[in-house]
Amino acid sequence: MTAALRSPLRPTPRSRRAMPVREALEWAFGTECARLDHDEIEAVAGTGWRPFGMEYVALERAQLGTRVDTSRGRSRPHDDAELIATVVRNTLPWYAATLVADLARAGRTPDWMPDARPRLRPVEWQQNQHRAYGRACDSAELPDGWQPIPRRNRKGVIVQDAVRFTPCHWGPTPARIAAARRAYLDWWGYLLAVQAALMGAGFARVVVLRDMPPMQPWA
Structure with a gap:
């Protein structure tokens, strides 16, 4: 009530x-x-x-x-x-x-970006049956690349070897981490x-x- x-x-x-x-x-x-x-x-x-x-x-x-x-x-x-x-x-x-x-x-x-830190990484990746690896280039692919390296082959003839390298970059960049x-x-x-x-x-x-x-x- x-x-x-x-x-x-x-x-x-x-x-x-x-x-x-x-x-x-x-x-x-x-x-x-x-x-x-x-x-x-x-x-x-x-x-x-x-x-x-x-x-x-x-x-x-x-x-x-x-x-x-x-x-x-x-x-x-x-x-x-x-x-x-x-x-x-x-x-x-x-x-x-x-x-x-x-x-x-x-x-x-x-x-x-937890745990992010700059790491050196290949610009391009390639894959085979075993692993992934960075794509290699030679100096001929760059307009201002390194000059070829002279050497003698087995017959004593001087040949020009193109410089081989893997283009890399830092990622993520410190600026990107700081912005996040x-x-x-x-x-x-x-x-x-x-x-x-x-x-x-x-x-x-x-x-x-x-x-x-x-x-x-x-x-």
Whole structure:
């Protein structure tokens, strides 16, 4: 009888879910399929679906916990997921927001090229029944190649031997490795900025922790 008389204005408390910032982003964009507002004109004109701002979410929650259905044939993301998407969109530049959202949706981090180091490799490979080996060339194939090497054959005649060599290159280059790890550090910085903004957001069911992915996993 007591339960039947409980006021709908005071709902039963629910446990809040604590998540690091990366897990919160993957939940919002991957599990709940929250989306960024990618077309400002379309959103203002009312012709497209858009995530709503903090004011809309707060107003919606105040109305006895009801949620307005704005979906197109599917359930709308959780309010907290929409709020996370809004924070990402308002905190980061557009290119950074889309990068963070796309990686979170895929459950990935930027490829920082683990265990990569420059190695000397043949430019071209050849394969026989035993192994793969670098393709050899001679100096005649190069416009400014080495001069032929003179030698005497068995009959004492001087002949010219072309210089044989295997063209090689360093790969991956140090610049490529540095660029990949710079991109990872940029992503890490974006997450740090989003984490600071999420710590002050009024979530209903989510608590964002201070845990961060490793800053330099290659160290």
